[in-house]
Amino acid sequence: MSHLAMVSIAHHGHVNPSLGIVRELVARGHRVSYAIPDEGDFVERVRATGAEPRVWKSTLPAAGDDPEAWGETRLDLSELFLTDAVQALPQLAALYREDVPDLVLSDISGWAAQVLAHRWGVPYVQFSPNLVPWEGYEEEIGAQLARELKSSARGRAYYARWHSWLAENGLAGTDPDTFMGRPPRSLVLIPPALQPYADRVDTRRYSFVGACQGDRAGQGVWRRPAAAAGKRVALVSLGSNFTKQPGFYRACAAAFGELPDWHLVLQVGRQVTEQELGTVPDNVEVHSWVPQLDVLRQADLFVTHAGAGGAQEGLATGTPMLCVPQAADQFGNANRLVLLGVAECLDTADATAEALRAAVLRLADDPAVAARCAAERERTAAGDGSRRAADLVEAELPG
Numbered sequence: 001m002s003h004l005a006m007v008s009i010a011h012h013g014h015v016n017p018s019l020g021i022v023r024e025l026v027a028r029g030h031r032v033s034y035a036i037p038d039e040g041d042f043v044e045r046v047r048a049t050g051a052e053p054r055v056w057k058s059t060l061p062a063a064g065d066d067p068e069a070w071g072e073t074r075l076d077l078s079e080l081f082l083t084d085a086v087q088a089l090p091q092l093a094a095l096y097r098e099d100v101p102d103l104v105l106s107d108i109s110g111w112a113a114q115v116l117a118h119r120w121g122v123p124y125v126q127f128s129p130n131l132v133p134w135e136g137y138e139e140e141i142g143a144q145l146a147r148e149l150k151s152s153a154r155g156r157a158y159y160a161r162w163h164s165w166l167a168e169n170g171l172a173g174t175d176p177d178t179f180m181g182r183p184p185r186s187l188v189l190i191p192p193a194l195q196p197y198a199d200r201v202d203t204r205r206y207s208f209v210g211a212c213q214g215d216r217a218g219q220g221v222w223r224r225p226a227a228a229a230g231k232r233v234a235l236v237s238l239g240s241n242f243t244k245q246p247g248f249y250r251a252c253a254a255a256f257g258e259l260p261d262w263h264l265v266l267q268v269g270r271q272v273t274e275q276e277l278g279t280v281p282d283n284v285e286v287h288s289w290v291p292q293l294d295v296l297r298q299a300d301l302f303v304t305h306a307g308a309g310g311a312q313e314g315l316a317t318g319t320p321m322l323c324v325p326q327a328a329d330q331f332g333n334a335n336r337l338v339l340l341g342v343a344e345c346l347d348t349a350d351a352t353a354e355a356l357r358a359a360v361l362r363l364a365d366d367p368a369v370a371a372r373c374a375a376e377r378e379r380t381a382a383g384d385g386s387r388r389a390a391d392l393v394e395a396e397l398p399g
Helices: 012-026 042-048 076-094 110-119 137-150 153-168 175-181 246-257 292-296 306-317 329-339 353-364 369-380 385-395
Strands: 004-009 031-036 052-055 103-107 124-128 187-188 206-208 232-237 261-266 283-286 301-304 321-323 343-345
Touching: 004 012, 012 031, 012 103, 012 385, 031 042, 031 353, 042 206, 052 306, 076 137, 076 153, 103 110, 110 124, 110 175, 124 369, 124 385, 137 153, 137 175, 137 353, 153 175, 175 369, 187 292, 187 385, 232 292, 246 261, 246 283, 246 353, 301 343, 301 353, 306 329, 306 353, 306 369, 321 329, 321 353, 329 343, 343 353
Parallel strands: 004 031, 004 103, 031 052, 103 124, 124 187, 187 206, 232 261, 232 301, 261 283, 301 321, 321 343
Antiparallel strands: none
16 A cells, blocks of 8 residues: 655645545555645545545635735745745655655645655656646746746845755756746646647646546535526636625626526625625525535536636536636636637626626527537536546556
8 A cells, every 4th residue: 555645735726626536546545645734624625535634834825815915926926835835845844754655746836745755756746726838838938937037136036045945955956947837747637628738738747637526525515595496597706715806796796686587606705794795686695605516517607717626617517607817827717718618708897787797698698608618518527537647646656
């Protein structure tokens, strides 16, 4: 029985895609330990897979914290993740000092895990819940982004810290951008439809395994209320991090209040209270959290921030999407969905009740959109990628 160590931060988009793979590896007889910060219910969700949780403390903002905690620039975000990796390394080393694994797994945030795999001389496999670099990415995009960071004294200090940390851990001469973006082995947990230039991705390094949704029974179910019988259902969700948008939620409630043949499930996250929304129409139910995939299986429309997890769940359920991206890769994901013909996109500032209502009706009543959604559902939901991912993880085990 091999010992596999998984490392992740405590954020839904980073943890959720890994749980089905971990459950599959445990079912195959492997001993899996899962290093996770003790925030929210993540420890219990890890334990439910059969893996052994090992708790470490992260310095990153917690899921649901004020979005301003992440900073305003790419350098702000980069510094947060590097600081967290540097301080995570001794914690993780201590957790595994007497129990070195045979193979290390991590989310894309697991730079400390990758360093430890190098230190221990064991294989390392990264799970990527979003897009990966294609051949030519560095010349087309990456080099320009690096130049922008290095143009300031603060950015140069950031890179100097990277070089110093890598050198301290036996990786002198390693380019930080290559270390972050080109792991030795990566399993891509999104469908190729969400990957730019999928035909130019190096499949010797990156393997697309498809959606790894796993068993979501522990998240509960959503039941259509009696008052919604015979109505079309929409879900609004901006994920778990960038949800401090009370004005947007009020606009959504107002939009669907004028659509009596619709029922709206409005998820507002932890940063907004129902009281901030004022009086909501009778056909709108408000929650801080819902079992998203279960709602989408019954929904006719998804108003989403277009995070990678939500985007692929919309594809897997064949649900037309109205994208209102908030940060990071969400803008690129929204563009991909629009190009696929299964979505429209609105800037948050333009998402008035009138604009939302018009977009909802266009998407929901367009037979061409419905046909493309059905086709993507067939492609995306062919099967859970967890088994394929587990096969590829086992292939990296020593011997």
